[in-house]
Amino acid sequence: MENFDHILLFKTNLEAADQLQITELFNKEGITGWNIDLDDEDHVLRVVSYSLKHSYIIQLIRGCGFECCELT
Incomplete structure (x- = not known):
């Protein structure tokens, strides 16, 4: 069975218009x-x-004013 621990998943409120800022x-x-x-x-x-x-990505996203939490 393949291990997918390297894929971090988050619930956000990001919209299409936010993709440039996140990029x-x-x-x-x-x-x-x-x-x-x-x-x-x-x-x-x-x-x-x-x-x-996960905590690092959450910090980055929230620092831009968006909602972000780990999706389990």
Whole structure:
């Protein structure tokens, strides 16, 4: 069975218009593997990383004024 521990999932309030701001934020942080599922009611943010922690991503997103919590 494959391990997906490197895929971090978050519930957010991000919208399509916010993607440019998040792209710029993540580019500054060196985060390139991510996407937002705007079709999901939780606007799920997926971040692919073997080294980052959920708390760090939450801090980044909330620092921009958005809601973000770990999706379990």
